[in-house]
Amino acid sequence: MSAYGFAxxxxxxxxxxxxxxxxRIQATxxxxxxxxxxxxxxxxxxxxxxxxxxxLLKFPSMERARAWYASPAYQEILHLRTDHIDGDLLLIEGVGPDYDPSERAAKLRARAQQH
Incomplete structure (x- = not known):
């Protein structure tokens, strides 16, 4: 499953x-x-x-996204951005090609009825 880095x-x-x-970032x-x-x-x-x-960055998997962020090469340049740009970076797992938002709605509805 693809994963994304959203800043x-x-x-x-x-x-x-x-x-x-x-x-330098592409090399990382x-x-x-x-x-x-x-x-x-x-x-x-x-x-x-x-x-x-x-x-928005795309990675083959969440594991690869996490490994990139934790890599020595990226950690070495990270301060070049964070020292001069205020922002947030999230790693997010994508959804598959068969994703159906109505199924998520059904799960959320069921969870709400339990409470």
Whole structure:
């Protein structure tokens, strides 16, 4: 099952280290099968507000996503981003091709009836 790294980057302070981070990150992703799916702006906000920008990474599995984040290569460059950009990074497991949201609704409805 694919997994994703989702980053919501809210406050950016321009700095040369961010450029170095961007130049080096792909080499940290390659050994884990990671790739960029979405990288920043522009965004079209159609509901609500979106302060900042978004990055979406895709990995072959949650295990590979976790291994990438914990890898010495990524940990070495992580501060280049976090020292200059405020944001959140989540690792999220994807859903399969047969995913049906109505099945999730049924499980949630059953759980609510138990309480």
């Amino acid at each position: 919501h980057l809210r406050v950016r302070r321009p700095h040369p280290e961010i450029l170095e981070y961007l130049e 992703l390659d050994p884990f099968g990671g790739r960029f799916v979405i990288h920043g702006e522009p965004v079209e906000v159609v509901e609500g507000e979106w302060p900042g920008s978004m990055v």
